[in-house]
Amino acid sequence: MNRLPRALFVCVHNAGRSQMAQAFWERQGGEARSAGSEPAEHVHPNVVAAMREVGIDVGGRTPHLLDREDAEWSEVVVTMGCGDACPYIPGRRYLDWELDDPAGKGLEEVRRVRDEIARRIQQLAAESA
Numbered sequence: 055m056n057r058l059p060r061a062l063f064v065c066v067h068n069a070g071r072s073q074m075a076q077a078f079w080e081r082q083g084g085e086a087r088s089a090g091s092e093p094a095e096h097v098h099p100n101v102v103a104a105m106r107e108v109g110i111d112v113g114g115r116t117p118h119l120l121d122r123e124d125a126e127w128s129e130v131v132v133t134m135g136c137g138d139a140c141p142y143i144p145g146r147r148y149l150d151w152e153l154d155d156p157a158g159k160g161l162e163e164v165r166r167v168r169d170e171i172a173r174r175i176q177q178l179a180a181e182s183a
Contacts, residue, residue, distance in 0.1 A: 058084030059129035068117035069094035070156040078175040093117035
C-alpha cells in the first residue's frame, strides 16, 4: 500500500472545516496538519459535537496560525476559503474545496459539512493511494 501524501488543510479560523479534514485524513492513515489565516481561540463547539458523533474527538485541538513551514512540510495543500492568504510552494499539489463555513451554524448544518468533508477525504485518499 502506498503512503498517503502529507496533507495540510487550511481555512480562515482553523476551527471547523480544516480541523475536520485533518481528523478524517488521519483516520485514513495519513499525516496531516491544519491551520488558519486568522485562527480562532478554540474549535467550534458544534464541530466538536458533530465529530464526536463519528468517533473523533477534536475538542482538545487548538487552532494554529498558518505559516510557511506548514506549507513546506506538506505534499498536498487543501484550502477551504482562505483565498490568497495561503503561501504558494512550488511542487505541491493544491486543491480548493468550496465548503460552507460551519461557524455559528446549527448541528444539522455542521453534520452536512462534516459528511461532505469525509466524502472528499475518502476520494482524495483513493486518488493518492
